[in-house]
Amino acid sequence: MTAPVGSLSHAGKVIIVTGAAGGIGRASALLLAAVGAKVTVVDFNEEAGQETLRMIKEQGGEGIFVQADVSKSADVQRYIEATLEAHGKIDCLFNNAGIIQNFSLLQDIDEEHFDRIINVNLKGVFLGMKFALSVMEKQGYGSIINTASTTGVRAEHSLAAYTASKHGVVGLTKGAALEYVKKGIRVNAICPGGVATGITASVPQQLQESGYLPEEFPNMRMGRYAEPEELANVVAFLASDASSYMTGSIILVDGGLTL
Incomplete structure (x- = not known):
């Protein structure tokens, strides 16, 4: 049998995970630490973020916590600098922090709420990429998810x-992948469907309060939401050398939702 190209091991790798206080972020941080990565746990919620770090250390892993609002440039630079100070490099950034919109028709979206959605979901990804890419370019390698x-x-x-914010994330992913493909840096994106997190737990109530019941929602073809750990497995693969020939990939992990 031919030996596999690339490795799923993360031993010695330094990986930043934003939105790591729960859901996909926490599950990914725990898995990455369990397979050898040194994880920078980033979240706005300090108490829950520190809990993720405690869980990492409890299972024998290594990491640090940085409280940050990913929509603020100074906060993003702070978690980048803290990672470099602690470990001297950044192998991978998992740009995961995000918030859900209140269900409503476009004309009813409050302008302040729109700005917050775009600032966290899209600008937060942009800022994370901006400052991580400058480090990775100097290193000559790196992976962004x-x-x-x-x-x-x-x-x-x-x-x-x-929808606009997440279309923007896809655009940033493809644009950066193209710009950095010859510089040893890979940029990919995951596209979850329904995932059993704190965000999705609030959806039924939001739908009831809004008075909207979109015919497409929920359409879980597997009959259930994904568990955060199922997304974490894909993140761990993309962060590994086993995905070395993947960049600009927009990966659906949705249980067939979009079929």
């Missing part, structure tokens, strides 16, 4: 602002 959504490849009823 962005969390988009099925709404990054199609629209969802009553989620126009969220």
Whole structure:
């Protein structure tokens, strides 16, 4: 049998995970630490972020926590600098932090709410990429993984602002992948469908309060939401050398939702 090209091992790698206080981010941080990575846990929620770090250390892993609002340039630079100070390099950035839009028709979206969705979901990804790429370019290597959504490849009823932000993430991913493909840096995105997280737990109530019931939602063809750990497995693959020939890939992890 031919030996596999690339490795799924993350031993010695330094990986930043934003939105790591719960859901996909926490599951990914725990898995990456379990397979040898040194993880920088980033989240706006300090208490929950510190809990993720505690869980990492409890399982024998290594990491640091940095409290940050990913929509603020100074905060993003701070988690980049803290990682470099602790470990001297950045092998991978998992740009995962994001927020959901309140379900409503476009004309009813509050301008301040729209700005917040774009600032966290899109600008936060842009800033993370901007400052990580400058480090990775000097290193001559690196991997960036962005969390988009099925709404990054199609629209969802009553989620126009969220859809716009995730379409933007897909665009940033493809643009950066093209620009850095000859510099040893890979940029990919995952597109989850429904995932069993704190965000999705609030969706039924939001739908009831908004008075909207989109016919496309929920359309879980597997009959269930994904578990965060199922997304974490894909993140771990993309962060590994086993995905060395992948860049600019927009990967649907949606249980067939978009079929």
